[in-house]
Amino acid sequence: MRFRYVLSEVLVGLWRNVTMTVAMIITMAVSLTMLGASFVLYRQVDQMKTWYYDRIEVSIFLSKDITDAQRQNIDASLTGDELVRSVEYENKEQAYTKFRELYADAPDLLSAVKPDQLPESFRVKLKDPQQYQLVFDKYKNTEGIDDIVDQRKLLNKIFDILGAIQTMALVAASIMAVAALMLVGNTIQVAAYSKRREVAVMKLVGASNWFIQSPFVLEAVVAGVVGAVLAFVGLVLSKWLLIDGSLQTLNQLLTPVHWSTIFATLPLMAAAGALISAVTAWVTLRFYIRV
Incomplete structure (x- = not known):
């Protein structure tokens, strides 16, 4: 009731x-x-x-005058680094192919850039992306490395x-x-x-x-x-x-x-x-x- x-x-x-x-x-x-x-x-x-963060990479761009010995030394160091999960080498031709895919809608830019103008690089994935600074400090003065870029800054x-x-x-x-x-x-x-x-x-x-x-x-x-x-x-x-x-x-x-x-x-x-x-x-x- x-x-x-x-x-x-x-x-x-x-x-x-x-x-x-x-x-x-x-x-x-x-x-x-x-x-x-x-x-x-x-x-x-x-x-x-x-x-x-699970997919971002640290891009290590190599100098134009890098020697084969320096390239091999960097590759070996990155491959054996306990902070690194995987390493992928990208030569100038591969970088140019990727560049053409990214800027396919900008023909003027594509015509202005030649394959030999793009640097070689190592695409590095870290086990912990938060440890980028440790990797940067470790490799910034290595011979053959021109620049180290962390995609996390943009993200x-x-x-x-x-x-x-x-x-x-x-x-x-x-x-x-x-x-x-x-x-x-x-x-x-x-x-x-x-x-x-x-x-x-x-x-x-x-x-x-x-x-x-x-x-x-x-x-x-x-x-x-x-x-x-x-x-x-x-x-x-x-x-x-x-x-x-x-x-x-x-x-x-x-x-x-x-x-x-x-x-x-x-x-x-x-x-x-x-x-x-x-x-x-x-x-x-x-x-x-x-x-």
Whole structure:
């Protein structure tokens, strides 16, 4: 009987303040969408770091006047180095072939560069990419080596940009969360005020605070969960229409966003929406019922 009463009061309360309820749901949906997007971006940045760092190379460019003995000495040193996982030698012809593949859309540049202008190099993969500085210090003064380049420097700049975007998304989600908190609290106050006489009667007949508060709290929880579902639908559509649709070419540069990551946001957003709404409603009603 009590459950039916609470459920009926929740439905009546949601319909009675339908305009504010819709506004609360939309605000929750927007803030939770930002939260879910931040979660997806955070997962992708970590995944990209793992994927790219496992594949980055240290390029050791050789001098133009290097001798065969110096080349063999560098090859032997790198092959026997405990910091090195693999070594691949690239001669001038191979470097030129790769250059033509990379800049196939720039014929003027291709015509200006000749095969003998590109340096020989060793493409070195480290067991731990974070130990680049040790390798650099060890080989920088070796005869026959012209320059040592770490691809991680470029990747770190890219990850810094992605990290900044992630931070911006979290800040936007936090601002929207504050707006949602204020709107939830205001909605609950209006709902409680519209039923102030019923609340006064229930208090006079000895109803517990929990029994009085539960319909209002559940109203906020329902709005939060509905907002989470809408936010999840928004992320699904973004994955389907944007990531796998018009922005599909980015998959050549970025690691793919898996559906498992998108589905993992639903319980996160539902829990966050329900918890934020419930706590806000409970705190608001605590002050109201004390009056």
